[in-house]
Amino acid sequence: MIKVKGMVKILDYLKNFASRIRNIIILSLLLNLINWVIVYVRFLKGEQQAALHYNIYFGIDYFGEVKNYFILPAVGAVIILINYFLARLIRLKADLPFYFLNFFILFYQAILLGATFLVLSIKS
Numbered sequence: 001m002i003k004v005k006g007m008v009k010i011l012d013y014l015k016n017f018a019s020r021i022r023n024i025i026i027l028s029l030l031l032n033l034i035n036w037v038i039v040y041v042r043f044l045k046g047e048q049q050a051a052l053h054y055n056i057y058f059g060i061d062y063f064g065e066v067k068n069y070f071i072l073p074a075v076g077a078v079i080i081l082i083n084y085f086l087a088r089l090i091r092l093k094a095d096l097p098f099y100f101l102n103f104f105i106l107f108y109q110a111i112l113l114g115a116t117f118l119v120l121s122i123k124s
Contacts, residue, residue: 039120043066051063076112083104
């Protein structure tokens, strides 16, 4: 009877861990959606040119169209898709890389959201 209770605890832990992975993926999608909304709101301002790169020595050194701001959220969406499907493929062989890939989806989205804030904060 003790072995059965131990097995039930292990199965409950694994089920809870799987739901945490699902929550990580949902949070990553939410961060990517926030990234898209922030860029879209900036796009609605109607600016023709946007500062896309800032150098500490020369200031703004690259201008482009405002639609170039959409590159960062698009890269984030591609990263989510690639990591998700790669993690699913790897899970068939080993669980640990699956968990790392899913965690890094969230990490990448946070980095891209920060990069979007930095690029949008450049005053042209």
